[in-house]
Amino acid sequence: xxxxxxxxxxxxxxxxxxxxxxxxxxxxxxxxxxxxxxxxxxxxxxxxxxxxxxxxxxxxxxxxxxxxxxxxxxxxxxxxxxxxxxxxxxxxxxxxxxxxxxxxxxxxxxxxxxxxxxxxxxxxxxxxxxxxxxxxxxxxxxxxxxxxxxxxxxxxxxxxxxxxxxxxxxxxxxxxxxxxxxxxxxxxxxxxxxxxxxxxxxxxxxxxxxxxxxxxxxxxxxxxxxxxxxxxxxxxxxxxxxxxxxxxxxxxxxxxxxxxxxxxxxxxxxxxxxxxxxxxxxxxx
Numbered sequence: 001x002x003x004x005x006x007x008x009x010x011x012x013x014x015x016x017x018x019x020x021x022x023x024x025x026x027x028x029x030x031x032x033x034x035x036x037x038x039x040x041x042x043x044x045x046x047x048x049x050x051x052x053x054x055x056x057x058x059x060x061x062x063x064x065x066x067x068x069x070x071x072x073x074x075x076x077x078x079x080x081x082x083x084x085x086x087x088x089x090x091x092x093x094x095x096x097x098x099x100x101x102x103x104x105x106x107x108x109x110x111x112x113x114x115x116x117x118x119x120x121x122x123x124x125x126x127x128x129x130x131x132x133x134x135x136x137x138x139x140x141x142x143x144x145x146x147x148x149x150x151x152x153x154x155x156x157x158x159x160x161x162x163x164x165x166x167x168x169x170x171x172x173x174x175x176x177x178x179x180x181x182x183x184x185x186x187x188x189x190x191x192x193x194x195x196x197x198x199x200x201x202x203x204x205x206x207x208x209x210x211x212x213x214x215x216x217x218x219x220x221x222x223x224x225x226x227x228x229x230x231x232x233x234x235x236x237x238x239x240x241x242x243x244x245x246x247x248x249x250x251x252x253x254x255x256x257x258x259x260x261x262x263x264x265x266x267x268x269x270x271x272x273x274x275x276x277x278x279x280x281x282x283x284x285x
Contacts, residue, residue, distance in 0.1 A: 044084035047073065050092065054099045070095050097277075106141050107276055108133075108159040109258060113265035114249075118148035118157065126151075132266060133159060146170060150234060155180070155252030156260045159268070168283035169255075175229040176282055177210060179254035180236050184245035188214050188222035192243055196226065200242040204232065207239050221248070256282050 051062035051071070062071075069077050072093040073085055085092060092099045112118065112129065120130035120143075129145055136143055146158040146166045160166055169176050192214065199208035207230060215223035222245065226236055237247045253260050257278040263269060271279075 044086045044090075047071065047078060047083045047085050047092070048081065050085055050087050051094070051099065054087075054092075056094055056099060065094060072096075105162045106136075106143060106160060107162065107165075107271040108136075108143070108268050109260070109263065109271060110145075110157050110159055110268045111260055111263045111265050112149055112153075112155060112157050114154045115151055117151050118145055120144060129157070129159070133268060147231060149252060153250045153252065154265055155250075156255055156258065157252070158255065158258070158271075165279065165283065169279065170231065171283075172229075172231065174283045176256050177227055177229050177254075178231075178252060179211075179225065179227040181215065181251045181253055182224045182226060182236060182240055182247050183249040184222050184224055184240055184247055185220065186222060186245045187217045187220060188224055188245055189217075190214075192224065192245060195243045196239060200239050202232075202238050202242060207232070207235060209239065227254075 048059045048062040048066065051057060051065070052059045056062060057065060063081055065071055066078055066081060066083075069079050071078050072091075073083065074091050110129065110132065112132075115127060116132065117126050117128040119128045122128040122130075133143055142161040143159045144161065144166070146160060146169050149155060149157055158166075158169070168174055193212040196209040196212045199206045207228075209226050209228045211225075211227035213225040215225055217223075224240070224245070226239070228235065232238075236250060240247050251260075258271065258275045
């Protein structure tokens with residue numbers, strides 16, 4: 001039997017619309033109970049309009065997604081047009097991914113230059129992160145930094161106004177990995193890899209790296225890549241010094257799956273959807 005065509009004349013089997021939904025800040029919440037009967041909820045905004053405003057698809061294509069059973073409201077699949085929702089309260093998912101309809105949250109990657117302090121303002125007048133993003137602060141975005149890098153360390157630091165994500169990324173429970181490239185004094189060999197992975201004793205307890213790689217050795221100096229999930233103060237510098245290789249220059253290049261890449265010191269960029277989704281997953285949001 002020939003499959004019935006949709007109102008636009010395209011059979012269901014031929015319609016493969018992709019969702020452009022941005023992941024919501026919280027994927028796992030307990031939604032309130034709202035009936036999917038459009039007549040029972042006269043307030044709010046039509047579902048297809050909410051999806052279109054969130055950038056999922058055009059209104060017409062959002063209607064097709066609803067007809068296909070790809071949209072959920074508060075855990076229930078909605079397959080009828082005209083359902084009204086409250087985007088500030090209701091949990092809306094497309095293909096199982098909660099749609100981000102809160103445009104107030106901002107997420108950025110800053111490559112903090114050496115000599116910049118990890119504060120949004122400094123009472124002593126020293127150069128700080130706030131100086132680099134003063135325009136965004138004055139625009140009312142309310143950004144703050146996630147974690148810290150000491151003034152002598154360059155590299156990746158997140159800026160956001162999403163307190164929940166910031167708190168979880170900083171919490172030791174989630175063991176979010178951080179990767180650094182260190183230039184050290186001394187020609188490192190495999191023994192350094194073994195030492196750091198087995199752990200070294202510091203004044204505030206033992207510390208071990210998750211991954212260590214000797215990147216380069218040249219004329220009495222070495223480049224070493226270190227990945228760990230601890231966040232103690234100066235942890236990488238102290239570990240390498242304890243192993244006999246004092247750090248001369250240090251850059252944080254990666255936080256979980258978010259990387260600096262070719263981003264230059266002092267520049268800022270927005271997180272992309274994949275990076276944000278990966279961070280949510282890492283901290284169970």
